[in-house]
Amino acid sequence: MEPADLGWRWLLVILRAAGWLLLFAIIIIPHLLCTLLGRRDLVPPPFLGGLARISGVRVRIVGKPAQRALLLANHQSWLDILTLAGASRTAFVAQSGLSTHPVLAWLCLQNATLFISRDQRATVAEQVAQVTDRLGKRRLTIFPESTTNDGTGLLPFRSSLLSAVERLPADIPVQPVALDYEDTPAMVWFGDEPGLDNFKRILARTKPILLTIRFLDPLTGDEMTNRKTMAAAAQAKIEAALRF
Secondary structure, eight states, rough: HHHHHHHHHHHHHHHHHHHHHHHHHHHHHHHHHHHHOOTTSSSHHHHHHHHHHHHTTTEESSSSSOTTTTEEEEEOTHHHHHHHHHHHEEEEEEOOOOOOSSHHHHHHTTOOEEEEEEOOOOGGHHHHHHHHHHHTTTTTOTTTSOOOOOSSSSOOOOGGGGGGGTTOOTTTTEEEEEEETHHHHHHHHTTTHHHHHHHHHHHHHHEEEEEEEEEEEOOOGGGGSSSHHHHHHHHHHHHHHHTT
């Protein structure tokens, strides 16, 4: 890479990071006021969507997110969270490891993120109760792959992550969501790449990041029999939408 090109890309990173900070400064007081009024959910989703747009993401939406739905989505990048929140006003179920980072943890909690631990079996019952309590109050997203994939296919959907929703109320739909990046190999955060390196690489892009979010038909009938059938059906629908 030529030095001039490298300098231009670093300038993009700095400008986009400054844009993030400016957007935060604009929304923080309205967010705190909404929180005092009991509506902490109003500002974070458009804020997250705004961060994605500043980062260069251009989103096309196909279909509609169902009301009060549990969304099951494929996972390739940290951008998935920003864009999906902006497109559907969803909250997320996330790994408890994020809760150890004070800044990330605070940001996640503003959007009502539910942290779960996959290593402490003693807390499973409590976590199931927390997820069950959230369902129906607001859209909630789970990434059943448990981690990001490499963009060439889906990792197996882990039905264990759906143990809390095996007995869903009939009025809460389970809706698969396909996140389809046009330039997937360049977008993924996968393997041993440090998070900060991926962050800089994404923000240094000169080309727009084109993403289609496809809200697919909710699961029905035998697909909803149990958590294994839900995981298998959601994976099949997303694979078909992504043409793997």
